[in-house]
Amino acid sequence: MISHSHRMDFDPLSLFTPIVREIPTESPSNTFISKDSVEEQVVEVFEDEDHLTPLHILDFPLLQLKPPFEVLLVLLRLISLNEVWNFQQDEEDREDPLVVFQDKKIPLEIVYISIEWFKVYCTRLDSVIKLSCVPKLAFALKKTNDYNDYLTRIISSDLGWLNDEQIAIIHKETSLRISENCGRTAQPELIRKIKLHNMEKLGKEYIKLKEPALTSDNLGLKTWGSSLILSQRLINDHELKEPILELGSGTGLIGIILSCLKFEVYLTDLPDIVPNLKENMIINDCSGIIDELDWKNCEPFLKKYPVDFNTIILSDPIYSPDHPQLIYEVLNRLCKPTTEILIQIPLRRNYEDIRSKLWDLLNKKYREVYSDIERGSDEFGDTTYCFKKFVPL
Structure with a gap:
């Protein structure tokens, strides 16, 4: 019953046109590799459940290592607000990585690019399966001061190893994650x-x-x-x-x-x-x-x-x-x-x-x-x- 100010739907990825790689700016179905392809080419079979251990802030990319744009974007989108069912965030397991990345609006091409960096510098998140578990495994971490401090460090960093467009996108995504973690009154649409x-x-x-x-x-x-x-x-x-x-x-x-x-x-x-x-x-x-x-x-x-x-x-x-x-x-x-x-x-x-x-x-x-x-x-x-x-x- 009370007035509001209008806001526009905005996808920061729509501003990004890579210099070398052509990364999709949308997430239509044809940008995603098929489920069969993921199963055949990427999905690993784990003999244990180490990849299901709740995330610690040290599992996230260290800014001192100057993580590429794709790495930061994938992480920030994976930790975005989960679907809200009634009045609770959805903590349901997602067996299909494709569903996770589609829900989070992350084209698989960007996921593959980021994995190459994770394999070298951040083995906790070095596969499609491990990355697809991030939304669920980061739930408890979001309630800690370490999580907020990490996001604050990204905002306060000049991210000098990225270009201006990339910096704007990462800062925008980080601001959204901070807002989402501050309760409903601070959350975006x-x-x-x-x-x-x-x-x-x-x-x-x-x-x-x-x-x-x-x-x-x-x-x-x-x-x-x-x-x-x-x-x-x-x-x-x-x-x-x-x-x-x-x-x-x-x-x-x-x-x-x-x-x-x-x-x-x-x-x-x-x-x-x-x-x-x-x-x-x-x-x-x-x-x-x-x-x-x-x-x-x-x-x-x-x-x-x-x-x-x-x-x-x-x-x-x-x-x-x-x-x-x-x-x-x-x-x-x-x-x-x-x-x-x-x-x-x-x-x-x-x-x-x-x-x-x-x-x-x-x-x-x-x-x-x-x-x-x-x-x-x-x-x-x-x-x-x-x-x-x-x-x-």
Whole structure:
């Protein structure tokens, strides 16, 4: 519900054109050697599991050895943020090295070039198999000061053995890794994959949500735990009356769930949130009405859509003391005698007074017909969530 600044998708590799070797600037499928080729030519059979020992910072290339551009780029991309499933980074093993390098957007040609250096100076990472294990084996290392110090040394180094374009790319990638390791509020844009129970009802294995970089003024561009908890509830029990209006749709998880369940849905948020909301609906091949709705003035929306909404949904809608009154007023304007209101709210300790104000206001004109408390997770830890269903008095 809160504004944000736009950012462009950017792949530093797109700036790089090697002087001697022609290294691909994209990662299309035809730049990757086939799985059979990897198995036949590169994959080694280990008699032990030494290559599965968690990484130590001394396993990384020493800057004093002036590692080539390809070496630094491969390492920095391998230690990039892993896929995020729900609210946890994916730590799943990857048996196929091709999948690892594709996920990390690393063409195998660059991997092969870097291995020649690793064989001489860094035997811990001297094969395709060993490099493909880096994302998993670096997980614990990322929590240490040594890891942050290593990245800081790269940023502070002039990398004088590289050319200007290469230096810019390495510094950019290193900055991203530092940001990713500083918590969600400092992380760059990510794709979050959502997987819930009974997803077969949706005809999907998972849902993909694009989340731009999170700052204090664009909280509507992050997926919050309330929407995940409420989405699971809707999948398990989706006896809802159409049409459905969601106020403050954010990244669109609930709207995507409802669309997959074949409901007629209207998803709304503020102007700066709507473009990302639309993109997430497209990413997941979903349809629905998506438009701007300002709680302070819903008349433009109602004029454009003269619809009697039979269900109105709000998920985690209060971030300031002004929100309870705004919610109360917009509901009074939108609700009909047949409307059901579904609200999911985390029981955050610092928001007790604001929640109480919301319940007090709603009880003036609406009757609570159902309430439930359950536990769930968010990126900021386990949280207790409250679900309530209201109908007009």
